[in-house]
Amino acid sequence: MRKRNGWLLATLMATSAAAAQQSPAIDLNQLGFEPADVKLAVVRGAGTKTLPWLLLDTDGKAVGKGETLVYGPDASSGAVVQRIDFSGFRRAGKGYRLSVAGVTSDPFAIAPSLYRPLVRDAANFFYQQRAGTPIDAKFAGSAWARPAGHAHEVAGCFSGVDERGTVWPGCAYKLDVTGGWYDAGDHGKYVVNGGIALWTLLNAYARRPKAFPDGSLRIPESGNGVSDLLDEARWEMEFLLRMQIPDGVRTQVPSGPLGAPKPGRPAWEASFPPFAEIDAGGMAHQKVADRNWTALPMPPQNDREERLLYPPTTGATLNLAATAAQCARLWREVDDAFAARCLTAARRAWAAAQRNPQVYATSSFTGSGGYGDNSLSDEFYWAAAELYATTGEAAFRKAVTGSPHFGEAVRAPGWSFTAPLGTITLATVKTGLSDAEVQKLRATLIAAADGMLEQRRQNGYAIPYKAQGYPWGSNGDLMNQAMLLGVASDLTGDSKYRGGIVSALDYLLGRNPMGTSYVSGHGVRSLNNPHHRFWAHVLDAKLPGPPPGVLSGGPNDTALADPVAMQLKGKCVAQTCWADDIHAYALNEVAINWNAPFFWVAAWMED
Known part of the structure; x- marks a missing residue:
């Protein structure tokens, strides 16, 4: 019956999306705008002739007017679009509306510090995703309070037969892996993916160490004299x-030939690599997760599946090396003992990855995601960059400058491509690199940001994103691009990058062809039914919906993998391949690596 309901909703969404292209609608940021920012709205379905528009105040009085700018047919949205640019209007107020082509927009505000509540809610997402501790109503809100999930998690290694008949030997030890953040809508906790999410929060702290002082976020550690952002990050760092x-x-x-000049075969290929015995000391397990997928809904405290450590990988080990080195740098003089512990772990992980450079993840286990990666040169570069920035040691400098990623053209980072994180660190943290080397790295970041600004001209909704092809987690990708725009702005002081960041947030908060805010609790029509086992009120009235500040993965036209998405195939284009359905895990899941850059960008806007 649930699949049937998901199919019905998807069909209705597809039908309504198609209908929306036929009648005029105004899409804009449903929160509003800061006074000095670019203010852009998109009109879809109103033809290709220039139209007069009015800006109305809360009493319906016209306080601004102009004519639309015609863009025309837009491949990303499947609509004919026009734009309204009212950037010149700066008067603060609430209840403004735009009127054009016989339709009126949702009300919105023009106000300074518009994003401050959004920043706090985006940060609170991580507290609400914590494992191993009760979620307290005092910090989460009464609707989202719950007992601890996996309160004392001591797990052994997976042994036995996997999905394709490969026999795994297991291990003779168990690890206490209590804590950390649940990765997404399930109960898995991953080192790969946890790494980039953690780095992003720590980088936001490094950029503005005083921006989130003790007591600024809603977490139990408030009052301990340490930045609340560092406290939240530490919860994940301790788990890693x-x-x-x-x-x-x-x-x-499973490993390719150890020491071979070319990488070994990734373990998810049809031809499974042979098993090799390795010295695994210092490596990190890929994940801890359930043996089998749990059903929807399933509050974490009710999870009765066997919890298992899944085999170590080089990718996970390098994620640990990078974030632990970053930890050692940022906790100096905050908690010197913890900083020293992190650095020791980072060195051990680096040495282990050097010994075992070709141990790949496998996607042959049920109950959790694979996070398989067939190229690890970017993780080696990232880890070396963090270790060099922290220690200044010649060996790490050599590893950095000898990497093919040193000085290469930059693109947005992601869990499977982390080289840009290393470049950001080397471009912003004082190291022993020469001025010429630093300027070279900065130039690659600025060039990437300039390319992203150019992308705004190539799609009707004017966002810094490619015109076609929206992958799984496109909203997270957009936020990573916006983060690079923020880095470029910091490096240059050029205000043009802010306009790109505003456009990216505008898209998330309603300026999209779905007319929806992809952020729960923010906007007139916002995310309500993410793929999540606890925020599942649509399946169980005793459970809550999502708390404010949760970002949906967003439109996905490249991997229509779930039952809801499959029903949209052939009925949607890029930006309209989305449904607010709990069963739509390919379209509407949440994840720490998407909320992390969303938080970073919102925090940048508050600066």
């Missing part, structure tokens, strides 16, 4: 440290 394998452990893993 627990995922590291003790010294002296030998285990068998």
Whole structure:
């Protein structure tokens, strides 16, 4: 019956999306605009002739007017669009509306510090995703309070037969891996993906160490004299440290020929690599997760599936090395003992990755995501960059400057491509690199940001994103691009990058062809039914919907993998391949690596 309901909603969404292209509608940021920012709205379905528009105040009085700018047919949205640019109007107020072609927009505000509540809510997402601790109504809100999920998590290694008949030997030890953040809508906790999310929060702290002082966020650690942002990040960092394998452990893993000049075969290829015995001390397990997928809904405290450590990988180990090195740098003089512990772990992880450079993830386990990556040169570069920025040691400098990613053209980062994180660190943290080398790295970041600004001219909704082809988690990708715009602005002081960031947030908050805010609790029509096992009120009235500040993965026309998405195939284009349906995991899941850059960007806007 649930699949039937999901199919029905998807059909209705597709039908309504198609209908929306036939009648005029105004899409804009449903929160509003800061006074000095670019103010852009999009009119879809109103033809290709220039139209007069009015800006109305809360009493319906016209306080601004102009003519639309015709863009025309837009491949990304499937609509004919025009734009309304009212950037010149700066008077603060609430209840403004735009009127054009016989339709009136949702009300919106023009106000300074518009994004401050959004920043706090986006940060609170991470508290609400915590494992191993009760979620307190005092910090989360009464609707979202719950007992601890996986309160004392001591897990052993997966052993036995996987989905395709491969026999795994397991291990003779167990690790206490309590804590950390649940990765997404399930109960898995991943080192790969946790790494980039953690780095992003820590980078937001490094950029503005005083922006989130003690007491500024809603978390239990408030009052301990430490930045609340550092406290939240530490919850995940402690978990990643627990995922590291003790010294002296030998285990068998699928691996390409050790020491070979070319990478070994990734473990999800049809031809499975042979098992090899390795010295696994210092490596990190890929994840801890359920043996089998749990049903929807499933509050984490009710999860009765067996929890297992899944085999160590080089990718996870390098994620640990990078974030632990970053931790060591940022916790100096805050908690020197913790900083030293992080640096020791980072060195051990780096050494383990050097010994075992070709241990790949496998997607042959049920119950959790694979996060398989067939190229690890970017993770090696990222880890070396963080270790060099922290230690200044010649060996790490050599690893950085000898990497093919040093000085290469930059694109937006993601969990499977982390090289830009290393470049951002080397471009913004003082190291022993020469001025010429630093300027070279900065130039690659600025060039990437300039390319993203150019993308705004190539789609009707004027966002810094490619014109066609929206992958799984497109909203997270957009936020990573916006983060690079913020970095470029910091490096140059050029205000042009802010306009691109505003456009990216405008899209998330309603200036999209779905006319929806992809952020729960923010906007007239906002995300309500994410794919999540606890925020599942649509399936169980005793459970809550999402708390404010949760970002949907967003439109996806490249991997229509779930039952809801499959019903949209052939009925949607890029930006309209989305449904607010709890069963639509390919379209509407949430994830720490999407909320992290969303938080970073919102925090940048508050600066």
